[in-house]
Amino acid sequence: MTLTILDWFVIASYFALNLAIGVYYMRRARGSTAEFFLSGRDVPWWLAGTSMVATTFAADTPLVVTGMVARNGIAGNWLWWNMAASGMLTVFVYARLWRRAGVMTDVEFAELRYAGTPAAFLRGFRALYLGIPINCIIIGWVNLAMLKILQVTLGLDATRALWALLAMLAFTAFYTTIAGLWGVLVTDLVQFVLKMGMVIALAWFAVRAVGGLDALTQQVEALDAASGAGSRLAFFPSTDSAWMPAITLFVYLGVTWWASWYPGAEPGGGGYVAQRIFSARSERHGLFATLWFNLAHYAVRPWPWILTALASLVLYPSLADKESGYVRTLMDPAVFPPALRGIMLAAFAAAYMSTIGTQLNWGASYVVNDCYRRFVRRRSTEREYVIVSQLVTIGLMLVSIYVTLHLASIEQAWKLLIVTGAGTGTVLLLRWFWWRINAWSEVSAMAVAAAVSLYLQVALKWDSDRPRDFAYIMLITVAMTTTAWLAVTWMTPPEPDETLQNFIVACGRTAADGIR
């Protein structure tokens, strides 16, 4: 794809705007870790919510959705649409509790709710595990996806694309390091408006290229009739489909959303979503931020992607790599005006940078607040903690580069590691309401979930990529994990009264319901 001087000017302007935002917030971010990681807890709902949804919209997300639609139709999106109930629980039950808790990170919550060494272990382990390996693997995936997009759109060879990617990564790390969360939030807003505007524009041009909406549906129906594989326009999967058999659909709709922990979709909220709730101006702003995020995430974003995906099926029916159909539409001069290519590439950069900025700042918050300040230097100046936060942000960027270059060999480990979250959702949801839950409840849930899942996957060779296997792994893991943590809870003493009282005072009336 050839770019003109005007295209490069647009792209340069986009980067300059992000840099200007970073420089603008530089002084404020240096004030304290509360400013660097939580924007002084003074963020309005619309900014915090937009930042959440901007983060979940990575450069490769439209391509992934295109692949889902091509393989399994619109209904293929139920792989992520099923999580809406979890999001709504977070909005209406947990968002205000998180804001009220007054913590800086969600892993810090362990030492608000529990006492002693087990609580400190939970906090430290989660901070390091999530902040460094899990976080850097996520950044690595986003990096690899952007690498492919750069190669395809700009026609760069692998080496040049890698340098371009590293430049973008370093640029994002720079403004995140100097401007902290304020820089991330405000650039997220700009980036979300830009990328959402461009995916809507691309959808409009793509639909126009196939002759309008009616022509689009007729041509997709004709393709489906020819293939005999069922309608890709159906909103719901048929119960006998190979990719989503009834048992798997039941598990997705009835179990996964509350039982399974996954980065970005934590039962009861967590991760960068919780970070933005903590940064909100008030409980009310925290609630509305999360509500806006879920509305934008599930109801606003998908249709432009889906329309472009359907149009790409019609326009390029013989394309082997269906995901690349999305990029093909924007590179096709018969579909997308070449004059808009510069701003479209800026939109892809925006999608990449919004995710990276958040991951770097959020990961650094764990390492500094829950390891360095908690276990290494308990009483130091805010100035020192901010400097360490900036150094950790840069360090995470460097580790993520190493992970990106070795991701192929790491990916299998991720697949096994991530199952440690399957079945732990119940304890995460109930710990706010049931006084009897203690730190050992959480430790045992994590340990049993990991042991059961690994046994099923490694010893019995069940493959979580196969829909039925996934359903059985989930059901067995949830049942055994729940039984185990309940048994451990009753076999171990409750938390001391003083800890429970402090928790109730911190979290107010609703969190304490159910506590004796």
Place this chain on the structure above:
Amino acid sequence: VRRAVGLPPGSASLGRELFNALLGCVLIYGALFGVGEILLRSVTLGLALLAIAAGAAIMIARNLEPEIMPQSAASNLPTS
């Protein structure tokens, strides 16, 4: 424990919050499939789904109203 820290017995707000979460699902899926119907299938059904989503939003707003008042007792609690 609640008495020890000077709080009244547990409130009944959890039920209302869970009901709001249910209404939130109606709002999200109503909006999602309402827009999808209008774009790809039936405008009438799409508008009906959007109306249901709007109804859910109104009910949520009514349920939330007493809870999001800035001077609520909960907002005045100390935050340790």
